[in-house]
Amino acid sequence: MEGLGNDSAEPAVAAFDRVRIVLCRPSHPGNIGATARAMKTMGLSRLLLVAPERPIDAQAEAMASGATDVLAAACTVASLGEALAGTIHAVALTARRRELAAEPLWARTAAAEAAALTAAGEVALVFGNETFGLTNDELMLCPRWAQIPANPAYGSLNLAAAVQVLCYELRLALCDAGPPPAIPDAGHPASHEEIAGLIAQAEQAAIGCGYLDPARPRRFTPRLWRLAQRARLEREEIHLLRGLLAALRKG
Amino acid sequence: MEGLGNDSAEPAVAAFDRVRIVLCRPSHPGNIGATARAMKTMGLSRLLLVAPERPIDAQAEAMASGATDVLAAACTVASLGEALAGTIHAVALTARRRELAAEPLWARTAAAEAAALTAAGEVALVFGNETFGLTNDELMLCPRWAQIPANPAYGSLNLAAAVQVLCYELRLALCDAGPPPAIPDAGHPASHEEIAGLIAQAEQAAIGCGYLDPARPRRFTPRLWRLAQRARLEREEIHLLRGLLAALRKG
Numbered sequence: 448m449e450g451l452g453n454d455s456a457e458p459a460v461a462a463f464d465r466v467r468i469v470l471c472r473p474s475h476p477g478n479i480g481a482t483a484r485a486m487k488t489m490g491l492s493r494l495l496l497v498a499p500e501r502p503i504d505a506q507a508e509a510m511a512s513g514a515t516d517v518l519a520a521a522c523t524v525a526s527l528g529e530a531l532a533g534t535i536h537a538v539a540l541t542a543r544r545r546e547l548a549a550e551p552l553w554a555r556t557a558a559a560e561a562a563a564l565t566a567a568g569e570v571a572l573v574f575g576n577e578t579f580g581l582t583n584d585e586l587m588l589c590p591r592w593a594q595i596p597a598n599p600a601y602g603s604l605n606l607a608a609a610v611q612v613l614c615y616e617l618r619l620a621l622c623d624a625g626p627p628p629a630i631p632d633a634g635h636p637a638s639h640e641e642i643a644g645l646i647a648q649a650e651q652a653a654i655g656c657g658y659l660d661p662a663r664p665r666r667f668t669p670r671l672w673r674l675a676q677r678a679r680l681e682r683e684e685i686h687l688l689r690g691l692l693a694a695l696r697k698g
Numbered sequence: 699m700e701g702l703g704n705d706s707a708e709p710a711v712a713a714f715d716r717v718r719i720v721l722c723r724p725s726h727p728g729n730i731g732a733t734a735r736a737m738k739t740m741g742l743s744r745l746l747l748v749a750p751e752r753p754i755d756a757q758a759e760a761m762a763s764g765a766t767d768v769l770a771a772a773c774t775v776a777s778l779g780e781a782l783a784g785t786i787h788a789v790a791l792t793a794r795r796r797e798l799a800a801e802p803l804w805a806r807t808a809a810a811e812a813a814a815l816t817a818a819g820e821v822a823l824v825f826g827n828e829t830f831g832l833t834n835d836e837l838m839l840c841p842r843w844a845q846i847p848a849n850p851a852y853g854s855l856n857l858a859a860a861v862q863v864l865c866y867e868l869r870l871a872l873c874d875a876g877p878p879p880a881i882p883d884a885g886h887p888a889s890h891e892e893i894a895g896l897i898a899q900a901e902q903a904a905i906g907c908g909y910l911d912p913a914r915p916r917r918f919t920p921r922l923w924r925l926a927q928r929a930r931l932e933r934e935e936i937h938l939l940r941g942l943l944a945a946l947r948k949g
Contacts, residue, residue, distance in 0.1 A: 484854075484855075484856055488854060513854055596870060597740065598741040601739060603763065604862065605761075605763070605862075608859055611856075611863060612863060615847075615863050653945070657945060658941060670934075674929060674931070674935050679928060694907045698907025698908055
């Protein structure tokens with residue numbers, strides 16, 4: 448394990464700057480502060496808070512310790528969709544299985560993938576509320592799920608401890624990883640907004656032609672999200688599919 | 699992710715029971731509680747406290763969350779020597795190099811070594827005071843030092859966060875994390891013919907609405923195939939997409 452060092456120069460600073468940590472509806476300001484500290488120890492600095500239940504307070508600052516700069520620079524937004532604007536990849540940490548799940552990866556594998564994707568654009572690691580985790584609607588927006596291997600009898604990590612483990616794995620992957628393997632013929636990964644735009648257009652088209660009854664949607668939209676995330680859509684494919692949908696609506 | 703341990707689960711459980719976590723002179727009872735939680739999530743239960751500055755209190759119990767059993771069973775001793783009685787190996791976590799130091803190992807390497815040594819006897823992971831770390835006399839008692847790879851500009855992990863990372867690495871080393879959990883609700887993978895049927899229908903629809911000129915196909919079909927294969931389409935999704943295409947053609 449070369450180049451991980453506490454003493455060596457920071458590798459790939461630009462890659463670290465393309466990683467955002469997103470906390471969805473955190474309950475305890477202390478955990479927000481502890482998250483800032485966990486991030487900074489691993490070289491990360493971009494913290495986004497989605498609708499925190501309570502604002503940053505003295506307890507948060509105490510738990511941030513030497514990472515009050517990360518805490519002070521944290522952005523608060525209203526929804527996970529806003530937090531993911533501009534990203535090409537997001538990993539949702541989950542302790543539970545959900546019916547709409549894509550296959551979860553272990554934290555180490557998911558971190559390696561996310562690290563490799565920083566070469567292509569911005570990535571997010573997404574964490575849910577301390578008690579309730581992430582909602583199904585939030586999970587739907589994340590192309591990947593990750594699980595931390597844990598005691599089957601008690602797998603409930605503290606929120607900031609889970610952030611620490613994921614950021615640790617990400618640091619190892621960013622420092623270890625060489626350039627990602629070249630994929631011949633690969634296009635540009637689609638952004639969150641591009642995927643959302645395609646799905647919104649498909650919904651409108653489906654309603655317009657009578658295929659989808661908005662009063663009885665029968666999981667049409669979640670199913671499209673699940674498929675789109677698994678497919679790792681590229682921008683050029685979004686163009687093709689949106690063009691086809693538009694032509695079909697006219698034709 | 700291969701484990702270093704046995705194939706069967708039983709020896710691994712015994713191995714977990716041969717690991718003790720030692721906190722030397724911790725200042726904050728909250729960190730003792732958070733350590734108990736971090737340990738239990740990774741399957742460890744034996745906590746030793748060397749001369750804690752303050753006793754276990756309500757804050758410690760709050761931070762222990764569902765691991766109050768680990769906290770209640772913690773032993774308090776007067777010196778690190780007592781805490782290491784009966785061990786054959788000890789790993790001291792340190793953030794700093796010391797003049798008397800052997801070269802530290804990275805946490806992952808040190809955890810793998812400690813995990814392997816549980817086959818021979820009891821091992822300890824040793825953590826110092828939040829502010830001052832371990833004394834040179836304490837470090838001297840530990841055959842190994844370990845460092846967590848960290849930001850050279852700010853490498854100060856919270857005590858319980860450092861315990862979480864070490865226990866996580868130890869768990870991975872002690873037992874194969876296994877394949878990701880099966881997804882009960884996953885659909886049936888689509889057959890080749892089902893995918894071919896969808897793509898043929900999309901081609902016909904694209905030609906019918908004027909989006910695709912059969913004389914100048916511009917890789918429309920190869921691009922759909924590439925997308926469909928990457929997406930690992932399920933049968934239910936094929937039905938949804940074919941239904942939508944048919945409705946759009948009529949609408």
